[in-house]
Amino acid sequence: MTALLFAASGYATASGTEPAFKEHCGKCHARPSSVARSFGGREEQRKKAFDRFLSTHYAEDPQLRAEIVAYLLDLAR
Numbered sequence: 001m002t003a004l005l006f007a008a009s010g011y012a013t014a015s016g017t018e019p020a021f022k023e024h025c026g027k028c029h030a031r032p033s034s035v036a037r038s039f040g041g042r043e044e045q046r047k048k049a050f051d052r053f054l055s056t057h058y059a060e061d062p063q064l065r066a067e068i069v070a071y072l073l074d075l076a077r
């Protein structure tokens with residue numbers, strides 16, 4: 001449901017949402033593109049690394065984490 005609200009607001013990328021990142025990460029990480037490039041490797045490796053990192057870095061909720069990871073992967077493409 002959260003993703004649908006974000007998508008309806010016009011802030012959605014192909015699979016992730018900017019507001020989720022801004023609300024939960026933006027206070028400390030003002031440049032999402034630098035965060036998106038912080039994990040190297042292929043997309044699937046990056047996805048796992050982002051998810052693993054975020055699970056212990058202020059994004060314990062799996063749905064929120066999925067939205068943020070998708071947004072970061074979209075930026076890294």
